[in-house]
Amino acid sequence: MNNFEKNSQQKPWWNRPLLGQVSLIERTIGAINRKPLPELALSLHDTEIEELNKIAPTLQMLDKDKYNNQFLLYVNIKNKVENNLDEYKDLHTFIKILSFAIHHSSYFKTIQRMELDYQGKTQGDLYELIEQQLYTNPDRFIFKKIVNEEINKLINKVINEPTKQALISYKEALNAIAEDEIGLSLLLLLKKYKVVDYSIFNTISDILLQFRKQDLENLKALVLVVKVNIEHFEKLGRLIGIPHESNEPIVLAKIIQYIALTHKYENLNYRFKQLTDNLIKWEKHYQTVLEVRQEYPRHKYQIHENFVKVIPGENIYLKYKDYLNY
Numbered sequence: 179m180n181n182f183e184k185n186s187q188q189k190p191w192w193n194r195p196l197l198g199q200v201s202l203i204e205r206t207i208g209a210i211n212r213k214p215l216p217e218l219a220l221s222l223h224d225t226e227i228e229e230l231n232k233i234a235p236t237l238q239m240l241d242k243d244k245y246n247n248q249f250l251l252y253v254n255i256k257n258k259v260e261n262n263l264d265e266y267k268d269l270h271t272f273i274k275i276l277s278f279a280i281h282h283s284s285y286f287k288t289i290q291r292m293e294l295d296y297q298g299k300t301q302g303d304l305y306e307l308i309e310q311q312l313y314t315n316p317d318r319f320i321f322k323k324i325v326n327e328e329i330n331k332l333i334n335k336v337i338n339e340p341t342k343q344a345l346i347s348y349k350e351a352l353n354a355i356a357e358d359e360i361g362l363s364l365l366l367l368l369k370k371y372k373v374v375d376y377s378i379f380n381t382i383s384d385i386l387l388q389f390r391k392q393d394l395e396n397l398k399a400l401v402l403v404v405k406v407n408i409e410h411f412e413k414l415g416r417l418i419g420i421p422h423e424s425n426e427p428i429v430l431a432k433i434i435q436y437i438a439l440t441h442k443y444e445n446l447n448y449r450f451k452q453l454t455d456n457l458i459k460w461e462k463h464y465q466t467v468l469e470v471r472q473e474y475p476r477h478k479y480q481i482h483e484n485f486v487k488v489i490p491g492e493n494i495y496l497k498y499k500d501y502l503n504y
Contacts, residue, residue, distance in 0.1 A: 226463045248443075
């Protein structure tokens with residue numbers, strides 16, 4: 179107990195604090211002898227309220243979207259993934275790799291089809307050159323330049339139209355995958371582990387569609403889906419380098435859950451980001467208003483009617499204030 183609390187306990191009830199450090203007798207005396215509100219305080223308060231009024235319509239417009247519990251769950255998980263927090267620690271890289279693989283599954287399928295269906299010596303030399311570049315040249319721009327030059331040479335030599343079209347599609351697929359360093363790393367893993375069947379990405383993509391039909395908030399139900407398809411997930415986990423201790427159904431379910439939520443809410447998240455950005459601007463003015471109102475309470479000052487009006491946008495702020503640091 180501090181000195182203030184000790185002294186308060188020793189005073190009669192009518193002179194003890196009712197709220198904070200203000201007693202009944204102090205409040206009564208203050209109400210009788212209230213000071214005039216300084217003009218500067220009123221001016222600052224009203225100026226900040228004007229600023230809040232300018233931002234409030236934007237907040238109301240952006241709050242029309244349905245930010246339901248599932249979406250807010252996604253925002254919360256997204257924050258943990260990107261900031262390497264809690265149960266999503268160390269999952270960001272695996273999520274990026276798997277997301278890339280699923281999004282580019284058709285390109286991996288094109289590469290697989292080309293390398294399996296066209297086995298001539300010329301094509302074989304091309305495949306060897308590509309694999310060599312994957313091992314020795316991590317720069318994706320140089321990789322694309324060298325590979326494109328080699329494929330173009332081959333296209334110009336080929337007379338057979340289906341083979342020419344296959345080479346063109348093959349080049350487009352390699353270029354799409356080489357747009358991101360993750361793509362080249364993943365292609366290198368496929369070559370390194372002699373994986374000839376790239377359909378694992380299509381399989382996982384199909385499973386992801388099953389996830390989207392599930393209640394994405396119910397992690398236990400998602401774990402069951404993973405367990406049913408555990409053979410595919412374990413194979414994928416080994417391929418993309420998920421450590422054995424992390425290659426558990428619960429971890430894999432969290433990875434797929436986040437990817438499924440991202441696909442569902444990525445566009446809405448853009449709008450939500452606009453809302454939180456505006457709330458952060460709004461909050462600065464809001465804090466000033468609160469400070470002025472606290473500095474000049476009604477039991478001490480003859481406050482203006484503006485001091486008791488509802489603060490514009492406050493209801494929206496209170497709904498989403500926990501998400502402003504995300």
